[in-house]
Amino acid sequence: MDQxxxxxxxxxxxxLQILAWLKEPEKYFPPQEHxxxxxxxxxxxQIQQKCGLTQSTVSxxxxxxxxxxxxxxxxxxxxxxxxxxxxxxxxxxxxxKSTL
Amino acid sequence: MDQxxxxxxxxxxxxLQILAWLKEPEKYFPPQEHxxxxxxxxxxxQIQQKCGLTQSTVSxxxxxxxxxxxxxxxxxxxxxxxxxxxxxxxxxxxxxKSTL
DNA sequence: AATGTATATCGATTTTTCCCGATATCCCAA
DNA sequence: TTGGGATATCGGGAAAAATCGATATACATT
Numbered sequence: 001m002d003q004x005x006x007x008x009x010x011x012x013x014x015x016l017q018i019l020a021w022l023k024e025p026e027k028y029f030p031p032q033e034h035x036x037x038x039x040x041x042x043x044x045x046q047i048q049q050k051c052g053l054t055q056s057t058v059s060x061x062x063x064x065x066x067x068x069x070x071x072x073x074x075x076x077x078x079x080x081x082x083x084x085x086x087x088x089x090x091x092x093x094x095x096x097k098s099t100l
Numbered sequence: 101m102d103q104x105x106x107x108x109x110x111x112x113x114x115x116l117q118i119l120a121w122l123k124e125p126e127k128y129f130p131p132q133e134h135x136x137x138x139x140x141x142x143x144x145x146q147i148q149q150k151c152g153l154t155q156s157t158v159s160x161x162x163x164x165x166x167x168x169x170x171x172x173x174x175x176x177x178x179x180x181x182x183x184x185x186x187x188x189x190x191x192x193x194x195x196x197k198s199t200l
Numbered sequence: 201a202a203t204g205t206a207t208a209t210c211g212a213t214t215t216t217t218c219c220c221g222a223t224a225t226c227c228c229a230a
Numbered sequence: 231t232t233g234g235g236a237t238a239t240c241g242g243g244a245a246a247a248a249t250c251g252a253t254a255t256a257c258a259t260t
Contacts, residue, residue, distance in 0.1 A: 007110040013104055044237060053220090056238080056239080059239085060218095075227095077227065080238090092196050096193040100110075144206070145205095153249075154249070156207090157248075157250070159207060177257065178207075201260100203258100204259085206258105209255085210254085216246080218244080218245070219245095220243085221242095222242105223240075224239070225238070227234105229232100230231100230232090
């Protein structure tokens with residue numbers, strides 16, 4: 001749990017937006033063909049479409065959120081699905097409350 | 101409570117360090133002449149000495165933490181004292197837990 | 201009023217982040 | 231085994247942040 005890395009990951013409008021979308025995937029994304037939102041999350045392409053950023057940027061941003069521990073990913077076939085790691089958010093909340 | 105602004109303010113090693121010091125002033129700072137730690141906090145000069153950054157940088161950083169709502173300041177004579185706004189940290193913790 | 205001390209602001213330079221296009225990799229289907 | 235689609239990585243240009251020195255402001259003392 002690297003505080004600084006986490007806060008840096010959260011210091012970007014688009015990345016915050018992605019996290020918000022991933023909180024309620026069924027609300028923000030069309031149904032997916034190959035996987036279930038709640039099991040594995042949302043694939044990169046769908047996230048990219050909503051972002052309006054390029055594929056490479058979105059992929060990089062998802063990587064940043066991953067490295068910070070805020071997302072987890074699952075590869076299924078040609079798709080990589082990302083979902084929130086809710087435990088990390090709880091841990092972050094606790095960290096802010098007690099040690100920050 | 102501007103999420104993005106808060107996370108940006110927290111995205112810097114020195115600023116995180118300052119917040120940690122201000123959490124327990126009596127532990128990290130020598131006694132002050134003109135004011136009490138718990139009432140008003142610590143003056144800029146003392147913070148600067150521990151930081152090893154220039155006066156202008158520290159002043160700016162304190163300003164950034166202020167604007168984000170994480171610190172409050174009190175001017176007494178020629179000194180400006182800064183202390184943590186603990187309510188902001190609680191609010192941030194809640195935000196991370198519930199809405200982030 | 202003049203001086204000294206504490207802090208804030210300004211302008212400039214270096215470093216980091218943002219974000220892109222191009223390309224590489226990985227996987228599936230024909 | 232070749233072609234296409236999905237994602238990751240690479241290299242770079244533009245924008246923002248970090249950090250400094252110099253200067254301005256604000257206050258206290260003489």
